Amino acid sequence: MNYQPAEDRYNGQMPYTYCGKSGLLLPRISLGLWHNFGDVDDQQTARDMLLYAFDHGITHFDLANNYGPAPGSAERNFGKIFHENLVSYRDEIIISTKAGHSMWNGPYGDGSSRKNLMASIDQSLKRTGLEYFDIFYSHRYDGVTPIEETMQALVDIVKKGKALYVGISKYPAEKQVLAYNYLNSHGVPCLISQYRYNMFDRSIEQDNLSIASQHGTGFIVFSPLAQGILTNKYLKGIPENSRASRPTGFLQRSTITPEIINKVAKLNAVAELRGQSLAQMALAWVLRDNRITSAIIGSSSVGQLADNLKAMQHLNFSEEEIQNIEQILLGNQ
Numbered sequence: 001m002n003y004q005p006a007e008d009r010y011n012g013q014m015p016y017t018y019c020g021k022s023g024l025l026l027p028r029i030s031l032g033l034w035h036n037f038g039d040v041d042d043q044q045t046a047r048d049m050l051l052y053a054f055d056h057g058i059t060h061f062d063l064a065n066n067y068g069p070a071p072g073s074a075e076r077n078f079g080k081i082f083h084e085n086l087v088s089y090r091d092e093i094i095i096s097t098k099a100g101h102s103m104w105n106g107p108y109g110d111g112s113s114r115k116n117l118m119a120s121i122d123q124s125l126k127r128t129g130l131e132y133f134d135i136f137y138s139h140r141y142d143g144v145t146p147i148e149e150t151m152q153a154l155v156d157i158v159k160k161g162k163a164l165y166v167g168i169s170k171y172p173a174e175k176q177v178l179a180y181n182y183l184n185s186h187g188v189p190c191l192i193s194q195y196r197y198n199m200f201d202r203s204i205e206q207d208n209l210s211i212a213s214q215h216g217t218g219f220i221v222f223s224p225l226a227q228g229i230l231t232n233k234y235l236k237g238i239p240e241n242s243r244a245s246r247p248t249g250f251l252q253r254s255t256i257t258p259e260i261i262n263k264v265a266k267l268n269a270v271a272e273l274r275g276q277s278l279a280q281m282a283l284a285w286v287l288r289d290n291r292i293t294s295a296i297i298g299s300s301s302v303g304q305l306a307d308n309l310k311a312m313q314h315l316n317f318s319e320e321e322i323q324n325i326e327q328i329l330l331g332n333q
Contacts, residue, residue: 003085006055014057014312019192019218019293024165026094026192028287029309030060032222032296037077038068045301047081052302054086054093056309062222062296064098064139065124071103072127079128093134097124098169098194100139111142114153121162135191136163138179141171151182158188165191167217173207180215190217192293197221197286199230199267199329200260209291218293221286225297225308230282232268234261259331266328270321276314279304283311285325 016025031053037046050061067074075097086093099120102110108119121136136157138150154166168179168190176193183190193212195204201223212219225231234256264278271281286295299305317325327333 003051005051005089009055009057014309016059017290017293020212021216022165022189022191022218024094024191024218026060026218026220026294027058028294028312029058029283030062030220030294030296031058031305032062032298033074033078034062034064034067034222035298036300037074039070039073039077040068041077043077043081046077047085048302049299049305050078050081051085052305054089056306059092060094060096060294062096062220063124063128064101064137065120065127066101066103072123075124075127079130083129095128095130095133096135096137096167097121097128097133098137098139099124100137100142100169112138112140112145112150113142114149117150117153117157121157125162132161133163135165135167137167137169137192137194138171139169141168141175147175147178148182151179152186155183155186155188167192167194167220169194170196171208173211176208176211177215180211180217184215190215192218192220194220194222194296196223197292197295198224198226199282199285199325200226200263209289213291219291220294220296221292222296224286224295225279225282227298229256229260229264230267231279232277235265235268263328263331266333267325270324270328274314274321276311277307279308280311280314283308284315284317287311287315288317 014027014029016027018024019026061078063075063078065072065075099117100112103120108115110116117138136154138154157163158166166183166188168176171179180190195208197204209219268278271278274281283295283297286292297308299308
């Protein structure tokens with residue numbers, strides 16, 4: 001059956017905002033393929049989630065070369081679904097990928113060297129079957145490669161037409177500034193910066209977020225639900241088939257401590273008073289700051305994705321709610 005996207009996908013249900021000082025609009029919620037799109041996952045479910053997302057105004061899909069498992073399989077599976085269903089709508093879609101974490105054997109399959117980035121984007125283009133990426137990121141600062149080498153590779157990737165824009169991910173504050181300055185001076189400004197951010201991990205509030213805002217780069221966050229901890233999934237322990245129960249995931253059983261469950265239960269009570277699920281409130285929490293362009297969500301089902309999208313119906317917080325949440329996170333309640 002040929003896929004026909006929903007005619008009302010741009011009817012206002014998904015707001016868009018400009019990415020930093022650029023002219024590019026991104027949806028406030030983007031779909032990430034970190035989990036649930038690898039070869040170990042159900043491909044029909046993956047297809048259904050991608051198409052549901054597009055039907056509901058999500059125009060940005062976020063990948064990385066090592067997403068899977070196996071590494072590379074998320075890009076390959078996305079490419080297959082894209083070419084079978086979405087290729088006619090390429091100009092309506094933002095596709096991003098990243099390189100910098102371990103991907104292939106030998107000394108060149110990891111890190112931030114020019115060798116790694118140039119090989120990585122060619123591999124990613126081949127796996128996805130795309131002619132270009134909209135955004136290509138340096139996935140991390142590796143602690144060794146000079147910033148100038150990594151950023152020049154990003155500049156050249158744009159000039160070669162392999163990506164329209166570039167970004168950085170998880171760079172420490174001092175390297176973040178160096179990256180911005182180099183890219184600006186070479187005519188390829190950093191479009192966007194990507195960092196982890198959620199109620200339990202607020203480290204970007206110290207430096208990264210304000211630095212990005214000062215330099216005019218967009219800001220996109222991943223793990224806004226703390227890999228599912230900020231949902232009602234773990235209120236009664238670790239259920240079967242949850243992310244924490246899977247041997248292939250990054251979320252470990254040891255992370256779900258009694259202290260965390262206690263905080264989650266109290267946050268869930270606040271969410272219920274707001275008329276939201278905990279996941280919806282957690283998404284609203286990270287999007288309340290207008291310096292954040294978009295939040296990347298991961299989903300394991302269409303139902304979960306649909307629930308998350310309802311967060312857009314209630315993004316505002318009262319001062320009392322903010323104070324209550326802050327006290328819960330500090331452990332004072």
